[in-house]
Amino acid sequence: xxxxxxxxxxxxxxxxxxxxxxxxxxxxxxxxxxxxxxxxxxxxxxxxxxxxxxxxxxxxxxxxxxxxxxxxxxxxxxxxxxxxxxxxxxxxxxxxxxxxxxxxxxxxxxxxxxxxxxxxxxxxxxxxxxxxxxxxxxxxxxxxxxxxxxxxxxxxxxxxxxxxxxxxxxxxxxxxxxxxxxxxxxxxxxxxxxxxxxxxxxxxxxxxxxxxxxxxxxxxxxxxxxxxxxxxxxxxxxxxxxxxxxxxxxxxxxxxxxxxxxxxxxxxxxxxxxxxxxxxxxxxxxxxxxxxxxxxxxxxxxxxxxxxxxxx
Amino acid sequence: xxxxxxxxxxxxxxxxxxxxxxxxxxxxxxxxxxxxxxxxxxxxxxxxxxxxxxxxxxxxxxxxxxxxxxxxxxxxxxxxxxx
Ligand code: SF4
Ligand code: SF4
Ligand code: SF4
Ligand code: SF4
Ligand code: SF4
Numbered sequence: 195x196x197x198x199x200x201x202x203x204x205x206x207x208x209x210x211x212x213x214x215x216x217x218x219x220x221x222x223x224x225x226x227x228x229x230x231x232x233x234x235x236x237x238x239x240x241x242x243x244x245x246x247x248x249x250x251x252x253x254x255x256x257x258x259x260x261x262x263x264x265x266x267x268x269x270x271x272x273x274x275x276x277x278x279x280x281x282x283x284x285x286x287x288x289x290x291x292x293x294x295x296x297x298x299x300x301x302x303x304x305x306x307x308x309x310x311x312x313x314x315x316x317x318x319x320x321x322x323x324x325x326x327x328x329x330x331x332x333x334x335x336x337x338x339x340x341x342x343x344x345x346x347x348x349x350x351x352x353x354x355x356x357x358x359x360x361x362x363x364x365x366x367x368x369x370x371x372x373x374x375x376x377x378x379x380x381x382x383x384x385x386x387x388x389x390x391x392x393x394x395x396x397x398x399x400x401x402x403x404x405x406x407x408x409x410x411x412x413x414x415x416x417x418x419x420x421x422x423x424x425x426x427x428x429x430x431x432x433x434x435x436x437x438x439x440x441x442x443x444x445x446x447x448x449x450x451x452x453x454x455x456x457x458x459x460x461x462x463x464x465x466x467x468x469x470x471x472x473x474x475x476x477x478x479x480x481x482x483x484x485x486x487x488x489x490x491x492x493x494x495x496x497x498x499x500x501x502x503x504x505x506x
Numbered sequence: 507x508x509x510x511x512x513x514x515x516x517x518x519x520x521x522x523x524x525x526x527x528x529x530x531x532x533x534x535x536x537x538x539x540x541x542x543x544x545x546x547x548x549x550x551x552x553x554x555x556x557x558x559x560x561x562x563x564x565x566x567x568x569x570x571x572x573x574x575x576x577x578x579x580x581x582x583x584x585x586x587x588x589x
Contacts, residue, residue, distance in 0.1 A: 277589065334584075339587075340587065341587050341588075341589050342584065342587055342588050342589065343588070343589040344588070352589070355589075356589035359589070366589045368588070368589060369562075370562065370588075371516070371561075371562045372560060372561055372562045374516075374518050374560040374561035374562075375513070375516035375561040375562050375563060376516075377518065377561075379518065380518060380519050380539060381518040381519050381520035381521075381560070382519070383521070402518060402520075412560070413560030413561065437562075438581070438585050438588075439557065441578060441581045441585070442577045442578050442581050442582050442585065443576075443577065443578075444576060444577075444578065446557075454558065455520065455522065455558070455560050458520065458522045458525065459520060459522075486580070487578060487580070487581045
């Protein structure tokens, strides 16, 4: 007789939905998964609306509304092991970038003063929608989380390995490796002396973006994606969240680590890189700024940086 | 004795490790455009190369790890639970 299947529930909170689509990205590998795992409830894949008891629970997204908080608790109560799945669930992710604004600012921009939609009725929806919190809360500040799988979304190979390691009770193979480790560009010494915007010129295809003066977050970002961006002509924006050394060491940060490497490769002074990243901090810190691990760093001064840019 | 290992396929050839090493353990192979271990026995396990390497290509084995009490304790515990 075959072993009973491991039961899985999934749920989404405030998200884009991409992480659930990534589950389906397993393609034919999903057949192997289904041999050992039974997907009981999953917003994209099954009709089940309740929370039947399960061994594994995948939660994508962060907590922004009353509804998010309630369903997160229902998942915790029904599942033995909860996995924070995707950057939103691990660090707050893209919705976490809203930390840079108040809830009122956001509602005003979306419903009342939005340049691309008709907002002449002046109505902010308040019926049949859950109440929005004043700020984003990462999942593990609301419920206990057992395991973390960052990535926006995590690449199917990492999802498959994570699920299989859980069913076989072995350690996952994923390592603490940066995006640069999987990039195919060569880091060359150059005499570039100015930072370029991604709109400037046409970057060389074989040379590291840092060598060419473009800020790339590959060296400060954990690989859970197999580095598609720098291998296809686009800088890494850090969507899988920071490397562990940035999260554990108070004196290391996204801006200082990138500055040290970029200035060693080029003639760009390190403080130019630091200043440039602070000037666009809402983008460079977008994915992990809601997490206490970044938000509570004494050197993370997002309010000051925003004020400096907006008063100019 | 501390042992320095360089993962060749991960090395992006930036040479920063060669520049930061205080004891000239590392050298740069121009033909391959990769860092190599030249004077393995001189390594004092300061980990400067490991920290600065952009591509996590360098690792150390057999060294005494000093406990950093200033680390973010919460995250250090969480880091063990990453998939
Ligand atoms: S982590 Fe990225 S892909 Fe996943 S839900 Fe959040 S924004 Fe979407
Ligand atoms: S910094 Fe970016 S372009 Fe350079 S090696 Fe790393 S990922 Fe590739
Ligand atoms: S932005 Fe960076 S972390 Fe995100 S998918 Fe691209 S390479 Fe990966
Ligand atoms: S650990 Fe220190 S001494 Fe050893 S190779 Fe690296 S930089 Fe040199
Ligand atoms: S620091 Fe890392 S990527 Fe740069 S040369 Fe040394 S091993 Fe290679």
